[in-house]
Amino acid sequence: MNNLVIDWFPIPPLILEIGFILLAVALFRFARVLGELLEIIQKPPLEALVVVAAVVLILTFVIPHYIVSAVFYPNLATSTTMYDYLNLFRTISFVGMLVAAVLVAIPSAMYLWWTSR
Amino acid sequence: MALEGTLSDFSLADIIQLISLGRKTGEVVIDAGNNGDGSIFFRGGRIVTARLSDMPAFDAIYTFFTFDDGTFRFVEGTEPPGDVTPLNVSNESIIMEGTRRADEWQRLRERISSLDLVVGLMSDPMASGREEINLRPDEWKVLTLVNGQQDIRAIARRSGFGDFKTAKIIYNLMLAGLVQVIVEEPVAALPAPALGVDLYDSLSTIATQQIPTARVFLDDAFRRMGVAVGQPAPFDSAMGICSQFEKAVGMLLGPSRARSLGEQMRAYVRQNYGQQLPPPASRGRVDSLEFQRERWEVMLIGTKPLALARFGRYLALAFLALACFSFGPTPAQAAPSPSVVINEYYAPVGGDRQAQWIELVNRSPDPILLNGWTLATSNQEFALPAITLKPGDPASKGADFVLITFNQDRVRAAFPAISGTTTIPLNLGEGVLNPAADMLLLRAPGGTIADEIGWGPVDKSWKNAAFTADDRRTPVLDRDHANGDPLLKSVGRLPDGKDTDSASDFVVRDSPSPAGKLRPAPLKDEDLRKRPTDTISVVAGLLLWAGFVMIALIARRFQNLSGQNTYWQALLIAPVGILIYTIIQANAFFADAATHSPPNAMNDTEKWTGFPILLLSAILCIYVISVFRRIAGRYLEGTR
Numbered sequence: 001m002n003n004l005v006i007d008w009f010p011i012p013p014l015i016l017e018i019g020f021i022l023l024a025v026a027l028f029r030f031a032r033v034l035g036e037l038l039e040i041i042q043k044p045p046l047e048a049l050v051v052v053a054a055v056v057l058i059l060t061f062v063i064p065h066y067i068v069s070a071v072f073y074p075n076l077a078t079s080t081t082m083y084d085y086l087n088l089f090r091t092i093s094f095v096g097m098l099v100a101a102v103l104v105a106i107p108s109a110m111y112l113w114w115t116s117r
Numbered sequence: 118m119a120l121e122g123t124l125s126d127f128s129l130a131d132i133i134q135l136i137s138l139g140r141k142t143g144e145v146v147i148d149a150g151n152n153g154d155g156s157i158f159f160r161g162g163r164i165v166t167a168r169l170s171d172m173p174a175f176d177a178i179y180t181f182f183t184f185d186d187g188t189f190r191f192v193e194g195t196e197p198p199g200d201v202t203p204l205n206v207s208n209e210s211i212i213m214e215g216t217r218r219a220d221e222w223q224r225l226r227e228r229i230s231s232l233d234l235v236v237g238l239m240s241d242p243m244a245s246g247r248e249e250i251n252l253r254p255d256e257w258k259v260l261t262l263v264n265g266q267q268d269i270r271a272i273a274r275r276s277g278f279g280d281f282k283t284a285k286i287i288y289n290l291m292l293a294g295l296v297q298v299i300v301e302e303p304v305a306a307l308p309a310p311a312l313g314v315d316l317y318d319s320l321s322t323i324a325t326q327q328i329p330t331a332r333v334f335l336d337d338a339f340r341r342m343g344v345a346v347g348q349p350a351p352f353d354s355a356m357g358i359c360s361q362f363e364k365a366v367g368m369l370l371g372p373s374r375a376r377s378l379g380e381q382m383r384a385y386v387r388q389n390y391g392q393q394l395p396p397p398a399s400r401g402r403v404d405s406l407e408f409q410r411e412r413w414e415v416m417l418i419g420t421k422p423l424a425l426a427r428f429g430r431y432l433a434l435a436f437l438a439l440a441c442f443s444f445g446p447t448p449a450q451a452a453p454s455p456s457v458v459i460n461e462y463y464a465p466v467g468g469d470r471q472a473q474w475i476e477l478v479n480r481s482p483d484p485i486l487l488n489g490w491t492l493a494t495s496n497q498e499f500a501l502p503a504i505t506l507k508p509g510d511p512a513s514k515g516a517d518f519v520l521i522t523f524n525q526d527r528v529r530a531a532f533p534a535i536s537g538t539t540t541i542p543l544n545l546g547e548g549v550l551n552p553a554a555d556m557l558l559l560r561a562p563g564g565t566i567a568d569e570i571g572w573g574p575v576d577k578s579w580k581n582a583a584f585t586a587d588d589r590r591t592p593v594l595d596r597d598h599a600n601g602d603p604l605l606k607s608v609g610r611l612p613d614g615k616d617t618d619s620a621s622d623f624v625v626r627d628s629p630s631p632a633g634k635l636r637p638a639p640l641k642d643e644d645l646r647k648r649p650t651d652t653i654s655v656v657a658g659l660l661l662w663a664g665f666v667m668i669a670l671i672a673r674r675f676q677n678l679s680g681q682n683t684y685w686q687a688l689l690i691a692p693v694g695i696l697i698y699t700i701i702q703a704n705a706f707f708a709d710a711a712t713h714s715p716p717n718a719m720n721d722t723e724k725w726t727g728f729p730i731l732l733l734s735a736i737l738c739i740y741v742i743s744v745f746r747r748i749a750g751r752y753l754e755g756t757r
Binding site: 007020034091112 | 611649653656664667668670698727731736738742743750
């Protein structure tokens with residue numbers, strides 16, 4: 001692990017991270033709307049799931065994906081263990097994105113279902 | 118009225134008072150020899166303007182007061198030039214200020230005996246013992262013009278301050294220990310060597326002792342200084358050629374060796390121009406002006422009047438940081454370096470000596486033909502064949518790597534991953550690299566050194582020992598392995614192609630990666646079902662896009678229920694960037710490994726397409742969701 005090269009500004013991956021942070025901000029705003037809509041139809045405050053989704057997106061996708069790009073990717077040639085770390089963090093980030101996507105979809109789908117009846 | 122005489126007999130104050138009493142109109146013509154000649158114009162006994170060189174009227178009048186010698190002559194009836202604005206100051210005030218300046222000029226003469234003095238910066242400004250030096254803007258302006266070649270008169274002309282003010286500023290700078298008199302005559306006036314020294318041949322003889330291809334850089338240096346090869350050059354131009362040459366070879370030799378070579382050449386120039394130069398001590402200060410300026414910059418940057426300079430520096434740094442942030446490569450990667458570099462070498466300790474290899478990479482944006490290139494080790498040199506290296510980014514594996522092998526079969530057996538890559542077999546049977554101490558020297562056609570690296574102690578018996586630059590020494594493989602197992606490691610640049618001309622470019626690689634191919638890739642198969650991470654990623658992307666589409670559907674539902682226009686169509690379109698990103702990602706993950714290295718990663722084109730699109734989509738999502746929120750909020754507020 002000696003002589004680790006760290007690319008603090010991995011362009012273009014940093015563009016992706018900023019994009020996902022902004023998507024998380026969009027989800028925060030959507031949660032506010034959804035909360036009011038759910039309140040009108042007197043349903044449970046499922047908008048909390050959307051807030052959780054936004055947090056998950058940042059914590060489990062943006063940060064691990066940044067670490068992959070800044071630390072593991074530039075050091076791939078030094079050791080095969082870097083590959084293991086890279087795959088581990090990629091898995092964490094993509095699973096995080098999947099969880100966030102599910103958490104967004106559930107309350108939205110529930111609202112559509114409740115209002116269609 | 119005939120009024121004329123010498124300034125030593127009549128002071129200027131007496132002359133003005135006399136004309137004032139007589140309420141005369143006319144011109145006093147003053148001729149002060151080397152100090153210049155000019156006129157003072159009177160109308161009705163009042164001074165209306167004055168003329169001396171290009172000085173403003175007031176500066177001209179006050180400068181006349183400083184003249185000790187010279188003649189004057191009053192020409193009655195001469196009107197001042199029609200386009201001048203008359204001075205609105207009484208004669209008495211002018212005389213008082215002029216007399217004061219004349220007295221002050223006497224004081225200045227303690228150090229400034231003549232305006233023909235050439236002044237230069239002190240070689241060691243800190244010797245004055247001052248911790249902090251405060252300069253006013255006008256002092257700073259004069260200081261920037263002090264270059265060891267201009268006399269005070271020239272500095273006054275360029276600054277626009279006039280002789281007196283410039284001399285006063287320089288006097289104060291001398292007192293502060295910042296400026297000193299260099300020579301009595303301007304250095305720039307020095308003639309070229311009388312016998313027409315063939316500067317080019319002499320300098321190239323010195324330089325080629327260290328760089329065989331020095332003439333290439335010397336030609337360029339002559340061209341930059343506007344000096345024709347074979348013709349005598351002025352001293353300044355000759356020194357400039359040395360500096361240009363030093364700068365050019367700095368990238369190849371390293372700063373210390375380049376400076377040393379530059380000094381040798383400058384010493385030669387000084388020696389050959391010596392008879393026409395001022396005493397050696399003074400000359401030395403002029404010659405090292407460039408170095409002095411660096412010191413000055415460091416010292417003065419902290420002084421108060423340099424806020425603008427400091428601001429400019431911060432602005433430049435901020436711009437540089439922004440440029441680094443915005444346009445990709447890190448500063449280290451952006452450092453100037455040759456086009457083809459030695460990227461990695463494999464000379465294992467205790468391993469198969471026959472499997473040694475050396476890897477080159479083209480890091481330039483253009484294809485490079487290796488015909489005429491040579492690669493040397495400590496004692497041998499090999500000509501490279503006519504192979505074209507394609508351009509690309511080595512760090513992203515997009516560049517063309519070429520592998521030089523000593524025993525092709527053994528290398529292929531040890532590293533099967535190199536199959537299909539470009540190799541240059543030297544067919545020597547076994548490797549010639551010594552893992553403990555050796556060197557590699559890559560030369561371009563004509564002998565120009567493109568890259569050189571070395572490791573371990575230099576042996577003076579080496580044929581190419583002179584080329585092992587100290588600042589390019591790579592790590593040496595650790596031989597203290599206790600159990601005697603071979604060290605099957607390589608030494609290479611990290612990231613690939615990184616070249617800052619320092620030893621830190623190289624690391625010991627646990628996993629040698631010949632021709633940019635990482636050995637045993639952890640991806641074990643190409644089956645979609647067995648690559649869960651990639652699949653999860655694509656599914657997650659699609660689901661996230663679907664989640665944002667549902668927001669559009671919710672807005673549409675709200676529009677139907679409330680009758681409010683929610684622009685749900687925009688909400689439907691905004692997240693399409695997520696879908697595009699996911700499709701590009703899926704294409705990269707499941708594409709042929711030959712076009713993607715590492716196999717399950719997006720290449721640069723895909724990244725630069727997918728990531729910005731997603732960013733744009735995210736910005737749109739924020740905007741349209743905010744609009745929806747505002748519309749819904751306003752409606753719901755009204756219904757409560």
